[in-house]
Amino acid sequence: MESLVYEYQGGVPIESPRAPVIAGVVGSGNLEILVEAEGPDDRCTIVVVTAATGFGTIWQAVMNDFVARHKPGGVRLSINDVGATPAVVSLRLEQAWEAFKGGSA
Amino acid sequence: MNRDWSRSSKSRERRVARGVAAAGGRIVPQQKIIDLLEAVIEPGDRVCVEGNNQKQADFLSKSLAATDPAKIHELHLVQSVLALPSHVDLIERGQVARIDFSFSGPQAGRLAKLVEEGRIQIGAIHTYLELFGRYFVDLTPQVALIAAQMADAEGNLYTGPNTEDTPAIVEATAFKNGIVIAQVNKLVDKLPRVDIPADWVNFVVQAPTPHYVEPLFTRDPAQISEIQVLMAMMAIKGIYAEYGITRLNHGIGFDTAAIELLLPTYAAELGLRGKICTHWALNPHPTLIPAIEDGFVESVHCFGSEVGMEAYVAARPDIFFVGADGSMRSNRAFSQTAGHYACDLFIGSTLQIDLAGNSSTAIKGRIAGFGGAPNMGADARGRRHASPAWLKAGREDALATGMPRGRKLVVQTVETFREHMEPAFVERLDAWEVGQSAGMALPPVMIYGDDVSHIITEEGIANLLMCQTAEEREQAIRGVAGYTQVGIARDRRMVENLRDRGIVRRPEDMGINPRLATRDLLAARSIKDLVRASGGLYDPPKRFRNW
Amino acid sequence: MNHSYYEASARERMAAFLDPGSFQEFLPPTDRVSSPHLRQLDQPGAFDDGILVGSGRLSGHAILAAAQEGVFMGGAVGEVHGAKLVGLLERALITRPEAVILLLETGGVRLHEANAGLVAVSEIMHAVLAVRTAGIPVIVLDGGQFGCFGGMGIVAALCDAVVMSEEGRLGLSGPEVIEASRGVEEFDSRDRALVWRTVGGKHRYMLGEATRLVEDSIPAFREAAIALLGTRPVFGLEDLEAEHARLRERLERFGDCRESIEIWTRLGIEDPQSLPLLETQAFLAQVGGKRA
Numbered sequence: 001m002e003s004l005v006y007e008y009q010g011g012v013p014i015e016s017p018r019a020p021v022i023a024g025v026v027g028s029g030n031l032e033i034l035v036e037a038e039g040p041d042d043r044c045t046i047v048v049v050t051a052a053t054g055f056g057t058i059w060q061a062v063m064n065d066f067v068a069r070h071k072p073g074g075v076r077l078s079i080n081d082v083g084a085t086p087a088v089v090s091l092r093l094e095q096a097w098e099a100f101k102g103g104s105a
Numbered sequence: 106m107n108r109d110w111s112r113s114s115k116s117r118e119r120r121v122a123r124g125v126a127a128a129g130g131r132i133v134p135q136q137k138i139i140d141l142l143e144a145v146i147e148p149g150d151r152v153c154v155e156g157n158n159q160k161q162a163d164f165l166s167k168s169l170a171a172t173d174p175a176k177i178h179e180l181h182l183v184q185s186v187l188a189l190p191s192h193v194d195l196i197e198r199g200q201v202a203r204i205d206f207s208f209s210g211p212q213a214g215r216l217a218k219l220v221e222e223g224r225i226q227i228g229a230i231h232t233y234l235e236l237f238g239r240y241f242v243d244l245t246p247q248v249a250l251i252a253a254q255m256a257d258a259e260g261n262l263y264t265g266p267n268t269e270d271t272p273a274i275v276e277a278t279a280f281k282n283g284i285v286i287a288q289v290n291k292l293v294d295k296l297p298r299v300d301i302p303a304d305w306v307n308f309v310v311q312a313p314t315p316h317y318v319e320p321l322f323t324r325d326p327a328q329i330s331e332i333q334v335l336m337a338m339m340a341i342k343g344i345y346a347e348y349g350i351t352r353l354n355h356g357i358g359f360d361t362a363a364i365e366l367l368l369p370t371y372a373a374e375l376g377l378r379g380k381i382c383t384h385w386a387l388n389p390h391p392t393l394i395p396a397i398e399d400g401f402v403e404s405v406h407c408f409g410s411e412v413g414m415e416a417y418v419a420a421r422p423d424i425f426f427v428g429a430d431g432s433m434r435s436n437r438a439f440s441q442t443a444g445h446y447a448c449d450l451f452i453g454s455t456l457q458i459d460l461a462g463n464s465s466t467a468i469k470g471r472i473a474g475f476g477g478a479p480n481m482g483a484d485a486r487g488r489r490h491a492s493p494a495w496l497k498a499g500r501e502d503a504l505a506t507g508m509p510r511g512r513k514l515v516v517q518t519v520e521t522f523r524e525h526m527e528p529a530f531v532e533r534l535d536a537w538e539v540g541q542s543a544g545m546a547l548p549p550v551m552i553y554g555d556d557v558s559h560i561i562t563e564e565g566i567a568n569l570l571m572c573q574t575a576e577e578r579e580q581a582i583r584g585v586a587g588y589t590q591v592g593i594a595r596d597r598r599m600v601e602n603l604r605d606r607g608i609v610r611r612p613e614d615m616g617i618n619p620r621l622a623t624r625d626l627l628a629a630r631s632i633k634d635l636v637r638a639s640g641g642l643y644d645p646p647k648r649f650r651n652w
Numbered sequence: 653m654n655h656s657y658y659e660a661s662a663r664e665r666m667a668a669f670l671d672p673g674s675f676q677e678f679l680p681p682t683d684r685v686s687s688p689h690l691r692q693l694d695q696p697g698a699f700d701d702g703i704l705v706g707s708g709r710l711s712g713h714a715i716l717a718a719a720q721e722g723v724f725m726g727g728a729v730g731e732v733h734g735a736k737l738v739g740l741l742e743r744a745l746i747t748r749p750e751a752v753i754l755l756l757e758t759g760g761v762r763l764h765e766a767n768a769g770l771v772a773v774s775e776i777m778h779a780v781l782a783v784r785t786a787g788i789p790v791i792v793l794d795g796g797q798f799g800c801f802g803g804m805g806i807v808a809a810l811c812d813a814v815v816m817s818e819e820g821r822l823g824l825s826g827p828e829v830i831e832a833s834r835g836v837e838e839f840d841s842r843d844r845a846l847v848w849r850t851v852g853g854k855h856r857y858m859l860g861e862a863t864r865l866v867e868d869s870i871p872a873f874r875e876a877a878i879a880l881l882g883t884r885p886v887f888g889l890e891d892l893e894a895e896h897a898r899l900r901e902r903l904e905r906f907g908d909c910r911e912s913i914e915i916w917t918r919l920g921i922e923d924p925q926s927l928p929l930l931e932t933q934a935f936l937a938q939v940g941g942k943r944a
Contacts, residue, residue: 001694020682025661026698027723029524034681034699051696052526058588082696085522086588087332087563094620327659630659641929647845652818652852652928 004048004056006063011073013041014101023096031081031089033096038076050081062086066093075100113282120145120284121307131260132292133310138168141308143176145284146248149202151181153246153274154192157437158208158321158476159388159409160267161189164288164312165250170194181205183244185233185270185437186474187212188319196225205244206474207231213471220472220543230472230549232479234441237270240277249278249285252316255296256289260303263296266410266418266433267318271301273438279305290315297430320412320646322388324362326629332563335612335622336518337363340452341372343566343615344516344559345381348494352384354444354481356453360518362392364452369399369628386444386481389414389425389433391645395628395638397424407433408440408477417642437477444481449494451481452516455551456523457531460579460591462554462569464517465536472543475551482552484513498558501570512570515552518561521587528589529562530582554578560585564592565611572608584609655870657795658819662704662721665755668870669793669877670708670717677706678743679736687730689765698724701732705740707749711878716744719755722798727758729804730765734772741779744788750881751789754811759826760802773803780810784885789813791880793873794820794862799851801826812883813863815876816853818932822861823851849928854935855912858919859902859944867932902944919944 020036031050039045046063077096084092109115127144128137142165146152154169155162169177170191180195182204187193193215195201205228209216219225231239240246251271253262264271278285286308287301341364344350355361368382378401385405387393391414396402405425410418410433418425418433427433444451455464466473488495488511495511502512519529540548560567562585572578577599584600586592603609612619629635632649655668666675679685681699690697702724707716718740720727729737737754744752761769780790789812794800799821800808808814808822816822825833827841827850840846849855856862863880866872909915916924919942927935 001691001696020680022663022681022699025721025723026696026702030723032681032698036682049696055526057593061588061593078699080696080698083526085332085520085524085526087520087522088330090563091331091335091619091622098620624659630656637931647843650844650848650928652845652848652854 002050002053002056004050004059006046006048006060008044008046008067009042010071011042011044011067011075012071013073014075018100021096021100023099024092026080026082028082029084029088031079031084031092033092034078035096035100036076036078037074039074042073044072044075044077046077046079048079048081050079050083052081052083058086062089066090070097072097117282117284124284124308128308131308132258133308135310135313138165138310139172141286141310142169143172145286146172146177146180148177149179149181150247151183151244153184153249153278154182155184155249155251155270155274156188156192157185157269157409158188158210159318160252160269161317162250162252162288163189163191163317164310164314165252165286166191169250170198172200174198174200183236183240183246185236186210187216193219199224201225203228205229205231205236205239207233207236208474208476209472213473217470217472217543227472227543227545230474230545232475233270233437233477234445234480237273237438240273245281245283246274246278247283249274249283251275251285251287253287253289253301255291255293256287256309257293257296260306260309261296261299262287262289262301262306263298264300265297266415266435268300268435269409269437272436275301275305284308286310288312288316297432298428300434318412320649322357322390322411323413323645323649324357324359324390324392325632325649326362326366326392326627326634327631329359329363329366329624329627331622331624332520333360333363334367334624334626335563335617335619336360336520336561337367338371338617338622338626339561339566339612339615340364340516340518341367341377341381342375342617343610344450344514344561345372346375346377348449348497348514350381350450350494350514352448352492353382353450353452354386354448355390356478358454360454361452362390363627365390365392365396366627366629368396368401370626372401373399386440386448389418391632391635391643392629394635394643397421398638399628406440406443407435408437409435412646413644416644417639420642441477441480444477445483446485446488448481448513449492450514450516452518453478453482454519455517456529457534457536458517458519458529458560458582459531459534459554460582461575462557462560462578462582463534463550464552464557465534465548465550467534467536467539467549469535469539469542472539475549478551482515483556484515488513498570501568503571503573512558514558515556516559516561517552517557521562521564521589521592528591530586530589530591532591562587565609565614568608568610571606577603577608581608656868657817657870657873658797658868660870661723662719662755662757665870666704666717666719669755669874670710671712674709675706675717676708677704678740679705685732685736687732687765689730689768693764695764701730701736702727703733703736705736707747710750710753710874710881713750713881715749715751715753716740716747717753717755720757722757722796725762726798727756727796728760728762729758729769729772729776730762731768731772733762734769734776738772738775738779741776741783741790744783745786748786748788751791751883752783753791753793753877755793756800756804756808757794757796757798758800758802758804759798760804770803773807776807777810780807784812784887787885789880789883789885791815791877791883793877794822795853795868795873796820799823799826809861812885813880814856814861815864815866815873815880816856816862817866817868817873818848818853818935819868820853821848821851822853822856827851845928849912854927857943858912858916858939865932865936906944915944
C-alpha cells in the first residue's frame, strides 16, 4: 500500500455548493473516487491510497493532465485504488468530475 | 542411367503391408494402434501429428508417445502446433530430433526449456501458410496422423465443421506416397458427406473418446471492459467508417470481440449497417451472433469451427459455408489465403510494440510461435485487385513511390498497460532476447512495423501510413502510448503538430465522448445474451455458463 | 435498455430499485467509516466498507434497505460492514418501516477480520429475528455475481422471503469450498452448469428456498419486492415446528438424490433436463406448482 498526496493551485473555483459524488468501486483493476467541495477556492487536493506501489510518477502525470484539463478549485479528490491502469483511472476521473459538476447541493 | 524411380511408392506398399499385418486390416482396433504405429513409422521419418489451436488428433498423439523409443526415434515433426502434453512427451522421450511448427501455445514454456537443454532442434517457426507451403516443397510428411469426426467402412472421412488443416495435410502426404492414419470419433455406415476420400487414407481407428477441440474463440462478453468499448468505438468510427471496411479479419481477443458486439448498437446508430463488416474471414465467433442477426453480415468463411456454434452455423447457410448435408466446412489454408489476399483490414492485439511499430507476443522463457497472425497482419504485396478501402490506404501511404498502388490496413489495438501494469509500449522488444536465447535466425516478430497502418489505444489512433519520416512515426506511436515510459517521453509539441495533421487523433477529434463508453453499448453482455440472440441455437460449453 | 441486476454495482442497484431520489444514506462515503483492520493488514479499504444502508421509499412505502458491493472483497462481512447492517436492522425496531430489504451479494465473513466478522454475522442473525418478531418483514434480493454464501446464506434463510434471479446463487459453503474440502468428485466447482443447477436461483426456487424467481433486471426485482411488502412474519413456536417437519419430510423424500435433476424428476417435472436452459417465464410455466 502506498499513500500519495498531490496539491494543486490556480484552479477555477467551483460554482455554488456541490453535493459530494462517488464513482467506481474498489475491486481488482478498479478504483473509487470521492469528490468533495473542500478547502480554498483555487486549491485542489488529491489523496490516493493504492495497493500497487511504485507508480507515483505515473499517478503524478495522470493527475497533472486531469488538473490541466479541468482546473478544479476548492475540491478534494480521495481515491482508493486496487491497481487500476491509467486508462481506467482517467476514465473514472472524467466520470466523477462530470457527475460532480452536474449535481448541486 | 538405371535409377529406380518408384522407391517411395514401394516404401508405401511395404509400410501398408506391415501395417495390415500388425493391425489386421485397414480399420484398426484401438488396442492395436501402437503396433500399427511401430509397423508403419520408420526412424527418421517426417511425421505430422494433426492439431491446431482447435482440434487435436489427441489419441494418435498419445499412442505415438507410448511407442517403443528403440523402434521409433529420430523423428522430424512437421505440424501446425505443439499444444498437447503428449507432443512434448514425445520429445522428452528422445523420439524426436527436429521440429518445424507454427504455434506452441500452452507448451511454450516446456518447449523453451527443451531447446535450452539442447534436447531438440527447431528447424523454423512458421506461419500456417508457410508450413502448409513447405508440405508441398521440402517438408512433405511420410506419415500423417489426422483427426476426423466419422469414417465409413471403406475409410472415407467426414471432417465436418472442424475440417481445418486436414485437407492440406492429407493432400501433401497421400500424393507423395506417404501414409495417412485417421482417428475418428465414430464409425458409421453412411457419412453425412465425404470430406476426404477413402483412397487418400490408409488406416482408420476409432478413438476411445472424441478428439479434443479447444473453444478458443469464445469470449465471454461479461469480461469486456469499458476501455475496450471505448477502443472499439474508435475502431468503428475512426477506421471502419472512414475507409469503408467491408472485407476483414479479426483477432481473437476481447478488444475485437467488443467491436463485434458494437456493430448492432453503436455502428448501427452511425448508419453503418450494410456499409461495413459485410464479408469476413473469421471463425464462427459467438460474439458475432448479434451482428449476424442484425443483418450486418453477409458472408463468413472459417478457418475452423467453434465448440457450441454447430447448430447456429448450420441454421445460417446464407452466411456460412455449409455443405449439402447441412453442416459447415472450414478450411484453414483457404481461409488464411482469404485473410491475406481478399481482406482489406486485419485488426488484432499484441503484447509489445516498439518505437517503429514492430510487435511481438514473445516473452522470455516461452517459445509460442505465430499461428496465422503474420499472414493476416501483413500487407499483401502480391495483391492486384482494387477496392475503395485498399486504394484510400494506398493514397495515404507517405512512403509510396510514384506508381499508384493500394495498401492493406493492419491495425493493432492495445491498451497502453496490460494487467499488472505491464506496458504495451517498449523501447526494445523482448523478442530480441527470446530469439537470441533460442538460437533463432531472427527475433520472433509477430507483425513488422512497416506493415502496421494504425495503432489504437485508449488515448487515440495513430495513423502510421501518413508519417513521412521515422521520427514522425516514433512520435505518432509515443503520442498514443499514454502514461507508459514511451508515452511520457513524447515530444509534446511534435505530437500536437501530428494531431493537427490528423496523424494522431484523440477520441474528441473523432466526435467520441469517452464517458459514453459503457458496457451498455454491448449488444450482448453475457454468454446468455448470446444464446438468446441466437434464438437458442448457440450451445455454449459448460464452463462459460452461469445457468 | 435492460437494467441488469447482475451487472449493476450496489449503488446502481439501490438507486434503480427504490423510488427515484428517495434514498437517504446513513454513514455515506464522506463519513469515511471504513475498516480499521484492512489498513493494518496493508489491504485497500472502501469509504463505505462495501455496504450502503439507508432509508427510502418503495412504491411510496417507507422502507429501510441495505446493499452489499460484491466487487469489494466479494461482499464479505467485516466489523464495520456488519455493524452498519446490524444498526440498520435495529433502527427498524424504532422507526417501524413497512419492510427491511437486503440486497445481498456476499461470500460470508471477511477472512481478514474473521473474529469481528463472525460476531457481526451472529449479531445480524439476532437482529433479523428481532425485526421479524416485531412484525416487520425482512426480504432478501439475491442476483449478483458473487451470490450469497457463508454466514450470510444462513441470514438469507432466516428472512421472510428471498427473491432470486437464475443467475443468483444461495448456499452455505461456496462451490470452491466444497471442492477443496470434499474433492472434485464430490463437486466440480469449475463445472459452471453443475454449480448453477445446484446452488442457482432455479433450483433454490424448486426447493422452496427462493420465494420468487425473477428475470435478471432491477425492475423485475423491484416488482417482486413490492408484491412481497404485505408479507407478515409468521414466527411462533408452532410455525417453527411446522417448518422443521417440512424440512424432515423433504430430506426423506430427496435425501438420496445425487443431483438436482433427480429431484426435479421426482417432483414430476416433464423433461427436467431442459429446465436450466429455459428463460424465466417459460421455466415458471413448465414448473407450475411442482415445487418441494
